[in-house]
Amino acid sequence: MGFADDRLIPLVDEGLGNSAYLVDLGDGRALAVDAARDLRGLRAAADRRGLTVAYAADTHLHADFLSGAVQLAHDQDATVLASAAGHRAFPHRGLADGDEVDLGGLTLRALATPGHTDEHLSFLLLDNDRVLGVFTGGSLIVDSAARTDLLGAERTEELARAQYGSLRRLAALPDEVAVWPTHGAGSFCSAPSGSRRTSTIGAQKQSNPLLAADDEDTFVRRLMSQLGSYPDYFDRLAEVNRRGPRVLTGQPPLPALDPRQVKSLLAEGGCVVDARPAAVYAAGHIPGSVSIPLRGQFATWLGWLLPDTVPLVLVTDDDQDLAEIVWQAYKIGYEHLAGRLTGGLSAWLADGNQQAVTAFVTADRAEDRPYLDVRQEAEFTAGHVPGAVHIELGDLAVRAVDAPERPVVACGHGERAMTAASLLERAGHTDIAVLDGGPADYAAAHGRRLAEGGAG
Structure with a gap:
């Protein structure tokens, strides 16, 4: 039907909540945008179409995954396209605002959109003078924007104000322009958003609450109020990506x-x-x-x-x-x-070694234990068991002393709760049970109604 249907292939990492993109340039070559180090899906998509990746563009120095651009440069002699302001320590074509790259029939134009990071670029994909779409990376995402606190709390508001200007700049594009973000639902790099991963400028002007903000101050308050916790490794990966991840020569071993x-x-x-x-x-x-x-x-x-x-x-x-x-x-x-x-x-x-066991119980067998909820703050606020102790899973290793004795540990289904129980056991806690289910199951089994807000 249109370009997005025929020549743009989204590659979604459901676990990290991110999308990479493969663009068929129409001559046996392809452009990869925000490709991750795990290139299995991208390579399979390229092989199905008989494509060689000629360009690997990164919108920003990613904090939540290692870029695959350096690997693509090594394996397929791809030209890496990235912001000159990122000072990457490996061969690449550094781009600044307004710079264009001739892709052979199509053109990629850099658009400075700081906020998520200082050096963030969005990339306009043009057919002659017509803008087909924009790779917005960690700037404008579906019904939200990417977080601005990854460079430290002292810069969060400054970058949120930069993000305001960047979103306004993107919103000035024609309504029919497709929006192709990297971050989306499930990504800790994004402020909360819905399940859709692509959109258009016109649709975002109608549905994105951040674009509906009356002024910059309202935008900043709205964006910053949505910022939850994020994994510790985010603090390391941007610098690894600046230096360039180690090139791999095949499937990494697992002896x-x-x-x-x-x-x-x-x-x-x-x-x-x-x-x-x-x-x-x-x-x-x-x-x-x-x-x-x-x-x-x-x-x-x-x-x-x-x-x-x-x-x-x-x-x-x-x-x-x-x-x-x-x-x-x-x-x-x-x-x-x-x-x-x-x-x-x-x-x-x-071999004669011991094992440990952990009780995995249904809701009807857990009422006589303190309830420890290890979900994210936003999940807890939306609905939790009255009287629950709340410690996010990511904080539990350093806050094990705050956990109640003999708890039933719970999340939404049981996986994170079992992880939490293993951390508590490592910290010396005993007689731990894990809820096979979530707060709604527990409330239904015990005739309770879930509470909302931050207090148990």
Whole structure:
């Protein structure tokens, strides 16, 4: 039908809540925008169309994932396009506001849109003088804007005011121009937004509450009021992306380890990450291991809860995708993967080692315990069990002392709660139960109504 249907391929990372884009330039070459280090999906899409990536554009120095641009430059001789103000320490074509790149029939024009970062660029995709769409990165996103606090609390308001100017500049584009953001629903780089990932300028002028702000001060208050917590690894990755991630020469390894090797690594300060489902972990696990079930959000919680400097040992089920685990770790810079316990927990037990168990209970079996809610602040405020103690999962490792004794730990379904229970067990808490379900299940089982607001 239109250009977006025929030649633009969105590549969505549901776990991080981000989108990369592959643009078919019509001559066997392609443009990649905001590609992540895990290039499996992009390469598959390019191969299906017989495309070679000739250009890799980054809208900004990403904080939530490692860029794949350097890898594309190495593998396919792609030209990296990025803001000159980012001072990247690897070969690239530095662009400033208004600079254009001839893509061979189409043109990419840089538009300075600071706010999410100082050096942020949006990219207009033009066919002659007609603007087809704009890659807005971490500036204008669907029904919101990207957060402005990643460079420190002391600069949050300054960058929010810059974001106001950037959104106004984008809103001046023709209504029919497509909006192709990087950040979206599920991204901790964005202020809260809906489930749609693309839009148009006209639609955003109608539905985006930030664009509806009467003035700059209202915009700033509205944006800053939506900023919740974000993973610790965000504070590291922008600089890694500025220097350029290490080029990989193939599938990163995940060596096989026997129980004795695992014990040796633990004695040297390593950590066991158990990627099995929450219920399987509850039934038996290596004492002191951290439960992070393999799902879309695996990378987020790995990066939020564990340092990137310690050797990590993986415990998995036989049917789990080991490549997925590895790439989720590598896309956020976690490369110290010591290996996987061969034979899993059965091998651990056969070697004469102990296991720990965690109660995984339904709502009707949890009423006599204090209720510990580990969801995000916005989730808790929207509806929680009256009297619940609230500690976000990301804060729990340093706030374990604030957790009640003998709690039932809960989130929305059980995965984050099992992670929280594993952290509490590491901190010395005992007799912990995890709720198999969420606050609505608990309230229904006990004839209660959920409370709203920040107080329990």
